[in-house]
Amino acid sequence: MRTVDPAKHEAKRRAILDAAAWCFSEKGFEKTTTAEICRAAGISTGSLFHYFPNKRAVFVGIFEQDGDETAALIAAADEIEDPWEAILHVLFSVSEQLLNPMAARLVLEVAAQCARDAELAELVQGNDRALRDALIGLVKRAVEAGRIDPGLDPKTAASWLVAMIDAPLSRVILEPDLDPAAELAVMKMLISRFLRPVLPISAPAGGPVPDTGEISPG
Numbered sequence: 398m399r400t401v402d403p404a405k406h407e408a409k410r411r412a413i414l415d416a417a418a419w420c421f422s423e424k425g426f427e428k429t430t431t432a433e434i435c436r437a438a439g440i441s442t443g444s445l446f447h448y449f450p451n452k453r454a455v456f457v458g459i460f461e462q463d464g465d466e467t468a469a470l471i472a473a474a475d476e477i478e479d480p481w482e483a484i485l486h487v488l489f490s491v492s493e494q495l496l497n498p499m500a501a502r503l504v505l506e507v508a509a510q511c512a513r514d515a516e517l518a519e520l521v522q523g524n525d526r527a528l529r530d531a532l533i534g535l536v537k538r539a540v541e542a543g544r545i546d547p548g549l550d551p552k553t554a555a556s557w558l559v560a561m562i563d564a565p566l567s568r569v570i571l572e573p574d575l576d577p578a579a580e581l582a583v584m585k586m587l588i589s590r591f592l593r594p595v596l597p598i599s600a601p602a603g604g605p606v607p608d609t610g611e612i613s614p615g
Contacts, residue, residue, distance in 0.1 A: 410448050413438045414462055417455045422502040426456055426510050457517055460507060464524045467491075471531040480538035481545065484558075484592070485585065487532065491562050492584055496577040501569040529555050536592075545592040554592065561588065 416438035420429045431452050435445050449455045470490055477483035494500050511518035532555035539545040561584065569575060 410458075411462065413440065413445065413448055414455065414459050418459050418503055419499060421456060421459070421506055422499045425506050426452075431455075453514075456507075456510070457520065459503070460517070460520055460524065464520070464527065467524055467527055471527065474531065474535065479544065480535050480542055481592075484532065484535045484539060484545075485588070487528075487535065488558060488562060488584070488588060489581060491528070492565065492581060493577060495562065496565055496569055496575065496580055498569050498573050501566045504566055505570065525559070529559050532558050539592070549592065557591070558588070561591075 413434070417429075417434045420433050420437050423429075424433070429452070431442060431445060434452070434455060435442055438445070445455075449458060470487060474483040474487045477486060495504065507517070507521055511521055533551045536545065536549065536551040536554045536558075540547050540549065540551065565575075565580060565584075
């Protein structure tokens with residue numbers, strides 16, 4: 398009996414999912430065929446069905462993989478000593494992926510499919526909850542460490558951080574030539590101004606109050 402190499406099996410499975418993600422982002426779930434997925438992945442139909450029983454299972458597998466990647470990202474953030482840096486690590490990692498036009502189109506497609514597939518909707522919502530719950534924990538850590546505004550409610554702040562991540566999606570679709578580096582720089586500025594307490598501004602002797610917009614800490 399031939400033994401299966403788990404590493405090779407997982408690598409092939411991921412390659413199929415990556416190829417399928419491109420297909421689904423280009424044509425949508427309904428119009429993509431298993432034959433097209435096989436061509437993109439460079440495999441036979443028999444090989445595809447060895448890994449996935451049908452097209453829906455491939456589509457679901459993409460977002461199961463997304464959940465695994467989110468869990469790994471959260472675990473890595475938990476190892477970062479500075480909670481402010483941990484927050485930025487999570488937000489930038491997710492945002493950088495979503496600034497990819499292919500990823501943005503795929504997110505829009507899964508939103509459409511979730512409207513008629515309750516099981517898929519629960520999976521996607523679970524991934525979203527895991528990210529939001531992780532950010533709640535990181536915001537709490539950052540407040541306790543004095544790294545962000547102590548007046549913030551962690552749950553509300555985390556919800557708005559997730560909203561900031563989601564915001565570029567429509568812009569990427571409408572403006573495919575966006576510069577991801579520039580977008581991330583602006584996002585960092587917005588997050589900083591949202592989370593970090595503003596330093597008190599004192600008027601210099603005999604002069605107007607300077608409007609520096611400086612934030613603290615660091």
